Amino acid sequence: MTTATKETVQSTVSTSLKKQLEMVDRRDGKLALAYIYIAFIAVLLGGIAGLLQVLVRAGTLQLPSFLNYYQVLTVHGVLLGLVLTTFFIMGFQTAAVSRTSGTFTNKQRTIGWIGFWIATIGLVAAAAMILTNEASVLYTFYAPLQAHWVFYLGLALVIVGSWFTGLAQIMRFVQWKKEHKGQSTPLLSFMVVVNNFLWYVATLGVAIEVLFQLIPWSMGLVERVDVLLSRTLFWYFGHALVYFWLLPAYMIWYTIIPKIIGGKVFSDALAKLTFMLFLILSVPVGIHHQYTEPGIDPLWKFIQAVLTFFVVVPSLMTAFSMFATFELRGRELGAKGVFGWFKKLPWNDSRFLLPFIGMVAFIPGGAGGIVNASYQMNELIHNTIWVTGHFHLTVASAVALTFFGTAFWLIPHLNGRTLTKRANSMANCAGILWAIGMTIMSSAMHIAGLLGAPRRSDYSTYGGSEQAAEWLSYQIAQAVGGSILFIAILVITGLVIYVGFFAPKGEEDFPIAEVAPGAAKTPAAIENFKLWGVIMIAVIIFAYTIPIIDIISNSPLGAKGFRLW
Template identity: 65%
Template sequence: MLNSNVKVDKKDAKLAMAHFYVAFIALFLGGTAGLLQTLVRSGKFTLPAGIGYYQLLTVHGVLLALVLTTFFAIGFLFASLSKTAGTLSPKVRLTAWIGFWVMTIGTASTATTILLGEASVLYTFYAPLQAHPVFYIGLALVVVGSWISGFAMFAHFGKWKKANPGKVTPLLSYMSVMTMILWLVATLGVAATVLIQFIPWSFGWVDTIDVLISRTLFWYFGHPLVYFWLLPAYMAWYVVIPKVIGGKIFSDALARLSFILFLLFSIPVGFHHQLTEPGIDPNWKYLQVVLTFMVVIPSLMTAFSMFASFEMYGRSKGATGLFGWFRKLPWGDARFFAPFMGMLIFIPAGAGGIINASHQLNQVIHNTIWVTGHFHLTVATTVLLTFFGIAYWLIPHLTGRVMTKAMNKLAIIQTIVWTIGMAFMSTSMHFAGLLGAPRRSAFSTYGGSAQAAEWIPYQIAQAIGGSILFIGIILVLVIFVNLAFFAPKGETEFPVGEVAEEAEKTPMILENWKLWVGVLAVLILIAYTIPFVDMIQNAPPGAKSFKHLL
């Protein structure tokens, strides 16, 4: 059993904190760009100094959806491995630092091109939009740097397994490795399209690009990216939150199985983002839609496990009745309150995701701002509120400080502010999307149609919500800076929950990495091989990016 008093090693703490510094800088810059976007869409604000709307849109998407999430997740995973699988070896730590600096250099390169107006291509960077070559090179470096960090994690995890043959691996370490396997397999798609298609095209080495293949490779990555955002949050939900509330983990085996299922059903499903695109056989789209809906199973497993843990805790405190346990939860603890609000908001977010992935319903909302509203419920609320909740205990643990009552109260206020702001912004995005408001357009491009006039109140509501959210960003940055540099010195626990005594024993088949990665490979081959061959064989004239390889 893990000793709960074990602290993350100071050298490992510095590594994790370096990732968090980049993540919170990205939050500020990307959040500022998001605020300006909502103000422009309201029609009441004009951008100064020649700043372009799509320049802001690219900054917002890249820094928040890619940089913030990736750096925070990797920092959290390293801290979790150090806590539960032992201090990183000097070689592993050096490899991790190399990964960090490669990612940071790539981030700086990409951000510079966007800020100079040379890469206003959005975070999806769809062709035929073209950016400066340094933009794509920077993206490639971010991916390669994350791979280096992933290999460092695998090496550390392998060392623990070698030293503890036949034992069940620590749950947080298991989840960390599963998350990085998902990331490495998913990023093969974006790495392929950037290296083989976009970089040669941006340098002028080829004249054209196969748009369908580039979009397919992007969405092979783009959908599991959502689960790379979510799985670190799920780690906190499954393992940390039960300890925070004073309860137990409902089931170790169920937690591991849910992560396996997320791995299997999150990658071979990219076509559900391409349901309206020609060139992909409808039968293959249907197969991937079915696989997409399979992810509902581990999602419901997670909901059941979490609320079972809450109820077990409440009953242990004397709660009676169907929902009596609800009152026993520690609502005044920001470490619990922020992630719990993220859990609640994931309910409408998941419902919206089902609509996005459905053949017929997708036709109603495809490429409307509904989709943007959905992303803001998932990554910008469920994931970020959980990340904030993690930061409230992990940052002081790593820096040797404690969160004061004043900071805890401010964190509660921050969570409420964020929830209110997102209620304004995401709800208005969903309603505007149902009225046909486009996903990526500024107010000035709407024209004077009667339909566009219907969208204006919702765009103003988005601006109100964006302004409230920016206040939330300022509040969380104040808390982060305090916990990193100014909070009183002291000991803060890294909360790792214990499994309930009545839980079933974890079967060792869940530790069979070769089996589950093999099943994943088979699913990917089934879902993509024939459609991909068809795309290449029937590529339009001049689409050399892949066809010239045959």
């Protein structure tokens, strides 16, 4: 064998080994795919429920006798707000950790599968209660609305299942740290662990509410629950839930989008600091959802309003980092002028286009969030459909489109297929349809909310009132936008089936960007989970201890001895 031939063989072997190391292990991929497929079943069924909602509100559809509006609303909220997000996140994070920290051990993978089956069993139980009209509670855990105890237990199992799978991801990350002492941790795996810690801390509130209040109450073991305490525990969880949805989208924006456009991660340190700030600031802000509720001292409402505005800081850091990445890449490609880089972005690549549309949607969504969190302006839009429009820009656009754009390459990567040019074009069409439909529907929701249209309501119950007549044109616009969104959901569902089962066999990349060569080294303090954990606990204790003591001590129920019921 000649020297040239040996070098060629060695190069081929080296390339093959590198490619193998960049692939998620098929055993880990099966767990990730199991979660992701259920997530997209939820997209289709939740989309059908959403379409029914907007058609009923517009007065163009009457539901059959075996369905009611609030039952459909609960299906939509649970499937898209809880199931799509939790299941996709667990699937994506499993693949992300396997890709960046190495293949799971058999023990770790088994723990992940235990979590999957616990969550799936819980989902089936909760779904059965909704379908039998035993749990039409508008998807929240909000007393005095009461569901069958099986519904609460089912959704609790979904959360417990996610705890197990999240634990497997953390275990693999810890193993990597032990194997690579002194090295900076992989950015994507680090972000996954931060999000899991956020999830564990946030879900403690709803776990306490469900286990000690709602289940005993719904089983008839106690006559009443303290409604204010119940809602406070829910919103301790409820606003952090938004960041549990959002942070995986940020993971994709920070670590994957730069690779797709041919660039680098702007700063490893900035990205990790951003996530640590979200960890400490996401939980102690839930009372800003309770501005109109009596029983909470206005001082603590104001304090949590201030804490809520601090969350703007890591969001702005993310915007700076992303647009710096875009501009630097554009300059490398020869872009001139202030916005010349914009033309250099890969607009025909669905892996980029769909998340980018989500980023753009997050700008007005974030502005609306500032209104929601403002102590005074919230009075105007509280419990109106403005809030629903806000959620559809943030979760249903920024998060959902990023998840969709990721799924179209992640699914074929995990099952050994490829994203074809035609599938890529169809994905772009789905993203554009989503943008059009959501612009129409969400704009109508925001305007109707300013006119006082309530959220979570079937407007037909208002009869021929002047209010209902004033809202009618915006209800019709919502129906038009919702119909376009449903067409997009059909395209997305078809694409998931195609890339999952019918696309050509091959190898699809799992793109992970490298850190820019000139970026500063990440300080060890930023990766110190103990330090940030202590800060997080301290902030939560400060924000919630006195309000909860006040609620319990001033409640006729709590005065009997700090009982939760």
